[in-house]
Amino acid sequence: MTYQETIDYLFTRLPMFSRIGAAAIKKDLHNTIALCEALDNPYQHFKSIHIAGTNGKGSVSHMLAAILQTAGYKTGLYTSPHLHDFRERIKVNGEMIAEQYVVDFTKRVQPLIDEIEPSFFEITVAMAFEYFKDQKVDIAVIEVGLGGRLDSTNIITPELSIITNIGWDHMNLLGDSLEKIAYEKAGIIKQQIPVVVGETLPETKPVFEQKANAMQAPLHFSYDEFNVSGKKTIDHKLVVDVQERKTKTAFQYTLDLPGVYQTKNILTALSSVRQLQQQGWKISEEHVQTALATSRQINGLHGRWEVIHEHPTVVMDVGHNEDGVKQIVAQLKESSYNKLHIIIGMVKDKEIEKVLALLPTEATYYFTKAHIPRALPEADLHARASVFKLEGETFEDVNSAISTALHYAAKDDLILVCGSVFLVGEVDVKAIDNRQ
Known part of the structure; x- marks a missing residue:
C-alpha cells in the first residue's frame, strides 16, 4: 500500500471516535494490551510523562516536549487528534513519523487488526509506542486521548503524571458530574509516581487527593508552587511574569503560544519541570526560557489562538x-x-x-x-x-x-x-x- 492508501485503510477500516463518536470507544484496555504484547511491549523500552485533562493537555504536552528536547533529550511526543496530517500525532524531536514507517507498521499488524478488531486510536497508540522504542527516545510525552482510567495510553508507568484541569466535556462517556469526570482523569495516577495537577475545583480536589493517597503518589498543585503576577501580549506573543511561591523568585517568560489561557498551562508546565529536575533530569532555567519562546516552532502546535x-x-x-x-x-x-x-x-x-x-x-x-x-x-x-x-x-x-x-x-x-x-x-x- 502507498501512504495514502494506508491512511485511507486506517480511517475506514477501524472505528474512529472523531468520525463516529462514542461507538468507537472500547471501554477497557484489553485491545491495547494485546497489541502491545504482540509487539513485545514497546512502552517498556522508554521513559514517559503522562498528561490528562479536559483542556490544556495539548499545550502542556508541547511545552514539556519542547523543554526536554531543548535540554538535549531525544523526546517523543504523542498527541491527538491531528489537524491536517495523521503524522502530527507521533513526533520525535519535533519531526513527524515517516510515511514509510506508518505503511510498514500497518502492514505488519494487519493480521492483528483482523484478529483483535481494535479501534483507530488503539492502533495509533501501539504505533506510537513502537516508533518511540525504535527511535530509542530518552523520554516520550504521552497525551491521553479521552478520560484517563480506560484510555488506551494508560498502560504506561510514567516518570510523572499530569492532570491539567477538569471541565464539562464528553459527559456521555466520562460521567454527568465533575467528580465522576475527575475520577476518570485521576485514573492515570500510578503507585508512588508523582502527580502534578494544574487546576482544581471544590468538587475535584478531593478526588485527586483520595486517589493520590490510595496510590501513595506525591501530589503537587501547580497553583501552590507558582503564581502569575502579570501578563501582556506583544506581537501575538504572550509575556508572562511568574513568581515561585516558596523562594519568591521572579521569572519572565515569552511564549510563542498566545492566548491568555496559556497563563494557566505555563504554571502546570513549570511545576512539572520542578518534579523532573528533582528526579535528576538535567533541565536549566535557560532551557525552559528558550523552549517556551519557541514551543510552536519546535513541535508545530496549531489551533491555539x-x-x-x-x-x-x-x-x-x-x-x-x-x-x-x-x-x-x-x-x-x-x-x-x-x-x-x-x-x-x-x-x-x-x-x-x-x-x-x-x-x-x-x-x-x-x-x-x-x-x-x-x-x-x-x-x-x-x-x-x-x-x-x-x-x-x-x-x-x-x-x-x-x-x-x-x-x-x-x-x-x-x-x-x-x-x-x-x-x-x-x-x-x-x-x-x-x-x-
Missing part, C-alpha cells in the same frame, strides 16, 4: 467545550478590533447550548460544519444559535465561510474560527495567506 492572517486578523482556536469557549471569550475581551466575525461549527455530542450561551451577541456569525459524520448540520446550529440572539448566515464548508468573512471584513476587524478541532483542521491556511 493561532493568527493566520493580518488586516483583517484571522484567528483559529480549537476551543470547543464550555471551559474552552470561556477562555476564548476572555481572550476576545483582551483583543483590539473594530468588528467581530465568528465562524463556528460544532459536533452533535457537545453541550451546544452551553457554548452558544457564552458567545457575544454583537458578532456577525457564519455557521458551518466539518465534513465528518459527527458534525452538526449548519442549519441546525443556526437555528439553535438564534435562540441566543446569535445571527448570521450558513455555509456548507469552513473555507467558503472564511472567504465571505474576508470579503465583508474591514482591515481592523477580527475573524475567529472556532467550535471544533475538525473544523479548524479543514481550514485552507495557504489559500487565506495568498489573498491580497
Whole structure:
C-alpha cells in the first residue's frame, strides 16, 4: 500500500471516535494490551510523562516536549487528534513519523487488526509506542486521548503524571458530574509516581487527593508552587511574569503560544519541570526560557489562538467545550478590533447550548460544519444559535465561510474560527495567506 492508501485503510477500516463518536470507544484496555504484547511491549523500552485533562493537555504536552528536547533529550511526543496530517500525532524531536514507517507498521499488524478488531486510536497508540522504542527516545510525552482510567495510553508507568484541569466535556462517556469526570482523569495516577495537577475545583480536589493517597503518589498543585503576577501580549506573543511561591523568585517568560489561557498551562508546565529536575533530569532555567519562546516552532502546535492572517486578523482556536469557549471569550475581551466575525461549527455530542450561551451577541456569525459524520448540520446550529440572539448566515464548508468573512471584513476587524478541532483542521491556511 502507498501512504495514502494506508491512511485511507486506517480511517475506514477501524472505528474512529472523531468520525463516529462514542461507538468507537472500547471501554477497557484489553485491545491495547494485546497489541502491545504482540509487539513485545514497546512502552517498556522508554521513559514517559503522562498528561490528562479536559483542556490544556495539548499545550502542556508541547511545552514539556519542547523543554526536554531543548535540554538535549531525544523526546517523543504523542498527541491527538491531528489537524491536517495523521503524522502530527507521533513526533520525535519535533519531526513527524515517516510515511514509510506508518505503511510498514500497518502492514505488519494487519493480521492483528483482523484478529483483535481494535479501534483507530488503539492502533495509533501501539504505533506510537513502537516508533518511540525504535527511535530509542530518552523520554516520550504521552497525551491521553479521552478520560484517563480506560484510555488506551494508560498502560504506561510514567516518570510523572499530569492532570491539567477538569471541565464539562464528553459527559456521555466520562460521567454527568465533575467528580465522576475527575475520577476518570485521576485514573492515570500510578503507585508512588508523582502527580502534578494544574487546576482544581471544590468538587475535584478531593478526588485527586483520595486517589493520590490510595496510590501513595506525591501530589503537587501547580497553583501552590507558582503564581502569575502579570501578563501582556506583544506581537501575538504572550509575556508572562511568574513568581515561585516558596523562594519568591521572579521569572519572565515569552511564549510563542498566545492566548491568555496559556497563563494557566505555563504554571502546570513549570511545576512539572520542578518534579523532573528533582528526579535528576538535567533541565536549566535557560532551557525552559528558550523552549517556551519557541514551543510552536519546535513541535508545530496549531489551533491555539493561532493568527493566520493580518488586516483583517484571522484567528483559529480549537476551543470547543464550555471551559474552552470561556477562555476564548476572555481572550476576545483582551483583543483590539473594530468588528467581530465568528465562524463556528460544532459536533452533535457537545453541550451546544452551553457554548452558544457564552458567545457575544454583537458578532456577525457564519455557521458551518466539518465534513465528518459527527458534525452538526449548519442549519441546525443556526437555528439553535438564534435562540441566543446569535445571527448570521450558513455555509456548507469552513473555507467558503472564511472567504465571505474576508470579503465583508474591514482591515481592523477580527475573524475567529472556532467550535471544533475538525473544523479548524479543514481550514485552507495557504489559500487565506495568498489573498491580497
